Amino acid sequence: MSAAPPQSPHAGGIRLHADSLADLASARDHFLAQLRQLGLHSQVEISEACATAAGSAREFEQGFALRAELAAQWAPGHDTTGLTRQLQLDTQHRTDDLEREILLAMLLGPVAFSFPGHAELASALRIRRNMVKAARKTALAFHTTEAERPEDCWTYHEDSGFTVRPGHALVPALQKATQPEASGKLYSFSCYRATEYVILLAIAEELAHCNPALMHGLQQQWERRAIMSGQFHEVFLREYGSMEAPLPPKYYVPGDRLWFRNPDAHSSDVTGYEGSWVFYLGGGLFTNFWKREQPYTLTDKCLELFHWRHATYIDAAGELQIDESVVEAGVKATRADPQETARVLELMLRLREPKGVYQSGGCIDSSREHPRWVCPGTADMVLPVF
Template sequence: MNSACFSGDFPSAAPPPRGIELPGADPAQAGRVRDLLDALALGPYVAESASGAGHAFALAAGVARDLVPGGDTMHLCRDLGLDSAAGSAGLEREIVLAMLAAPRPLRFASACEVLAALAIRRNTVLAARRTRLAFGTAAVERPPSHWTYDPGRGFTVLPGRPLVEALTLATQPGAGDGRLYGFSCYRASEYVLLLGIAQELERVNPPLLARLQRQWETRAIQSGAFHDTFLDEYGSIDAPLPLRYYVPGDRVWFRNPDARSSDASGYEGSWVIYLGNGEFANFWKQDQPYTFESKCVEMYHWRDAVYLDAAGDARIDEAVVEARVRETMADPQRRTAVLARMARLRDGRGVYADGGCLDHSRESARSVCPGSARIALPSARGAPHALQ
C-alpha cells in the first residue's frame, strides 16, 4: 500500500465492496433503503443480500470493477455523467454510490440513520462549498453579533442566537457582511461538520439540537474532544482504506511528510472536506478547490518555502509555494515524480521516513436519529452522557 497510486494506476482485481448494512430481518427497514435507491435510480447498480443478521446493499461486483477500480471513487461523476455541483440530486447519487462501494461494511442501526447520514454528508458538502475563511492559527475572530470568546470556554454562541445561523455567519461570507474570519483548517473543518449535523438535527431530532445549542452557549467542544463526540473513523493504520476511496462529506487528513516544514504552525498537515467529483474544499480560496493531485503537490512544496521569522519561528512563504506548484503542475515528468513521493500512505506519528501524505482513514458524523443517536455531550456536572 505504500507504493504510488494515481492517475488510475490500480490493481485489476479488488475484493467486492461491502456497502451498507442494516441489522435484523425487518423488511420495512430494507424497504426504505430500497426506496431510496430507486428514487436515485441506483437500483440496477446494486446487489442486495439478506440473512438472519440483517440486510446488505452494495455495488454489484461487475459494476464495482468498472466504476470503482481498486476502490477509486473519484471518477464516479465523470463516468456516470453526474453533475454533483449543480444540485442535490447528482450529489446524493454520488454519495450513495460511494457508500455502496465501501470496502468494509458501513453499519447503520436503521434506515432512518442511512437517510440521516446521506443528508449530513450533503449538508456538509454544500456548506464546505460556500465556506471561505482567512487562514490563522493564533489571531482568530467570529461575528460579534452571534459569538463571544472566553479563554477557558472558547468561542461560544450568544444566548438566543441559533447555532445553525451562528455557524453559517462565521464560515460563509456570502451569508453575512462578506467579512472573512480567521480559522485554522482543523477548526474550520469542525465548524463545517457541526453545521451539517445541526441542520439535520433540525429535521430528525430537535431535542438533541436543543441540547447541542445549550452546549455551545456554555462551552465549545473542539480538537480531540470534537472527534470523540461527533465523528466515527473508518479505516485504520492496520486496515487502511484504498488510497482514492472517498465519500463526499468525509473529513480527510493530508499529513505533511516533511519534518522541517511541519514545524511551521498550521503546516503539520491539512484537514479538508471531500466535495465529490475528485475535489476537496479549499477554505482559503473558495473558487479553487483542490484536486487529489494539486493537494499532494502543494503539500510537497511546503518544504521549499520554509523561513524563520524575527522570533525564530518557522513560517511558510505561500508565494513561494504557489510558484513552485505552478512549475510542477506544468511539467508532466516533475509532477509524476512528486506524486510518486506523496500519493502513498503516511508514516506513523512522529515518523518522517518514506511515507507520503495520505491518511489511512476518513471521518464522518455519528448517528443522530432518536433511539440510536451516538452523540454524547458533557453533562452539567462534566461527565458525558448519551443523548437520544
C-alpha cells in the same frame, strides 16, 4: 437462522441491521424505494438477511453493495474520484446527483457503513449532503495563529472557548462565522476548527429535521462551552479505516473529513503546516477554505504539500515560516513538467507514516471521519453532562 455474516461478495458497502426480521424488512424496503427513486436499484447486489450476535441479544442484518462489474468499471481499485465523470453527474447544481454520488461511493466501500434502520441511513445521507454544501460555501481569512468570530452572536472565554450568545440560534451563528455571504466578512481561524464548524452545522441542520430534543441540547451546549478537538471527535464522529487496515488511497465519500499529512519533518514544524484538514466534496475535489473558488484536486493537494519543504524561511522574530508565493511557484513549475509531476505523486500518494516518523511516507491518511447516528432511539451522539 444461521449466525454467519451476510454472504455478500463485498466485505463493505452498506449494511442495515434491526432487532427483528420485520423491522429489517421495513428498513430494506425503504432503502430500495430510495434507490429506485435515484435510479440505482438495478445496480445493487443484496445479501441474504441473517442473524448476528449483538452482545447477549440477537440482531438481523442485510448487506447492500454495488454490483461487482460496475464497481470495477466505475471505481477500479476503489478509486471514487472519477465517479461523477464516469456517470456524468452534475453534483454542483443537482442535489439528486450529489446524493447518487454519496450512495454509490458508500455502496462500493471496502468497509461497511452500518445503520440501525433506514432512518439513520437517510439522516447520514442528508448530513453528508449538508456538509458538502456548507463546505463549498466556507471561506476563511488566512492566518495560522489568530482566531475571531462575529461578535454580535459569538463570545470568547478561555475556559469555554467561543460560545454562542444566548438568544442567537446555532445554525445562523455557524453560517455567519464560516460563510462570507452570511456575514459580509472573512474570519480568521484554523482549517481544523473550520471543519468542526462545517460538521456541526450539517449535524444541526439535520437534528432540526429529525431530532429536535438533541438539537435543543446542542444549542444549550454551545451557549455554555464549545466542544473542540479530541472531544469533538469522540462526541460527534466515527472513524473508518486504520493504520493496520488502511483505506485505498483514492477512496473517498463526499462529506468525508480527512487529513493530508505533511511528510517533511522540517517544514511540518511551522505552525499550521503540520498537515491539512479538508472535506471531500465529490467529483475528485477537496475543500480549499482560503480560496474556495479553487478547490483542490488530489494532484493539487499533493503538489502543494510537497512544495512546503521548499518554502521555509526564518522571519524577523526568529520563527520558522512558509512563503506561500514560493509554494505557488513550485506547484506551477511541477505542473508544467509531466515527468516531475509523476515523480512527486509517486512519493506523496503513499500512505502517511505514524506520528513522529518521517522516513519514506506520503501525505495520504489511512482513515476518514463521518458523523455518528442522530435519530431518536438510535443516536449514539452523547453530549457531555454539566
